[in-house]
Amino acid sequence: MGLYADDQIARELQSLKDWVKYGKEIKKTYQLKDFIHAMGFVNSIALLAEKANHHPDIDIRWNRVTLTLSTHSAGGLTEKDFNLAREIENL
C-alpha cells in the first residue's frame, strides 16, 4: 500500500469537505443532532470500517464525532484512508 505524496493528498482533500490533514493523519469532526444520532452515525462508520478492515480513531463528545484516519502499517496516508473517508462522506 503506497504512501501518498503531499500533492496527491492535497488533491484528494479537495473533494473531501472539511477533512483536514494533521501530520500523517486526516481528521474531520461531524456535528449531529444529538447523542442518539451521533451513535447511529458511529455504528454506520463501524460497519464500513470493519468491512474495509481499516479503523478510524473515533472520538464521541455527545453530538460531535471526530474521526482520524491514517494507515499506521504504512506510516502515513494511503488509498485506504481516502477510500474510507469517501465512504463515510457518502453515508
Place this chain on the structure above:
Amino acid sequence: MGLYADDQIARELQSLKDWVKYGKEIKKTYQLKDFIHAMGFVNSIALLAEKANHHPDIDIRWNRVTLTLSTHSAGGLTEKDFNLAREIENL
C-alpha cells in the same frame, strides 16, 4: 447536584478498579478483544448513558475504549459520574 470533595472522590475511586482522576474528570481505558467487541461495549455504554442522560466522552482506538466522565454543568465530579462509572463496571 453537589460537587464531590476530594476525600469523597478518593473513597469512590477505591471501589472503581482502574478509574483515575485527572483534574475535574475521571477516566478509564478498557481493552477489548477487537474492534467488534469494542463497538459492542460502546453501544452498551451508550444505552446506559442515554438512559441516565449523562454522557461520557468516548474515544475508540480499535480494541481500546477510553471513557471520561465529568458533570460539566456542575463544574466537576458528582454522584452522576460515579453512578454511571459503576453501571459501566457492571456491564
